[in-house]
Amino acid sequence: MRTAHESRSAGGPLSRRYFLSLAAWAGVLTSGLAGLAQSLRFLQPTLTHTPSVFSVGSPGEYPIGSRRLIQTRRVLILRDAQGFRAMSAVCTHLGCTVTLVEWGFSCPCHGSKFDLTGVNFAGPAPRPLPAFRLYSSPEGELMVDTRQIVPRDQFFDPFA
Ligand code: FES
The missing domain is CATH 2.102.10.10 (Rieske [2Fe-2S] iron-sulphur domain)
Known part of the structure; x- marks a missing residue:
């Protein structure tokens, strides 16, 4: 039985474990980027452009x-x-x-x-x-x- 790394490096089909690992990392990366984007938006001043006069x-x-x-x-x-x-x-x-x-x-x-x-x-x-x-x-x-x-x-x- 080959390991996921062996399957990958041998050019064989992806193992289920390797695919799930990739999917999990993609999820973590996506949610991290979404969180970062929200944080950056939060740091921007929320100016209202209502005229004061x-x-x-x-x-x-x-x-x-x-x-x-x-x-x-x-x-x-x-x-x-x-x-x-x-x-x-x-x-x-x-x-x-x-x-x-x-x-x-x-x-x-x-x-x-x-x-x-x-x-x-x-x-x-x-x-x-x-x-x-x-x-x-x-x-x-x-x-x-x-x-x-x-x-x-x-x-x-x-x-x-
Ligand atoms: S916003 Fe809380 S009482 Fe008016």
Whole structure:
């Protein structure tokens, strides 16, 4: 009886054991390469290419007393008699998008609750929702700048 090595070197048919050994090594190599590829992907920064300054439309689109979630930007626009405010709609726990509820904002993921000013009062969220700077573009559009955090009691009045 010939060994697998003898079969190979003699140019004979592959033994079952040799074939299974090759298949096992191919499996190990394939899964190793897949793991390496995943690791390299994990090390790359996950940059989002969402612009940090953007228009949320005309101020006239927001009646006094309105609260609107701009889903695509994950930002909340609120207007009351004092003016406009913009807040992040990204839950400060693990980043889910909050939803509008009667008493403020609620996170559907783990139940954090934020009052109408964005202050967290229940659930695992560790911080309030940050408020962003608002300003008017030269064309009169309401602009949000998510790079600039402002006090949550700061209002912007585009009509002033
Ligand atoms: S992500 Fe909002 S409570 Fe966990």
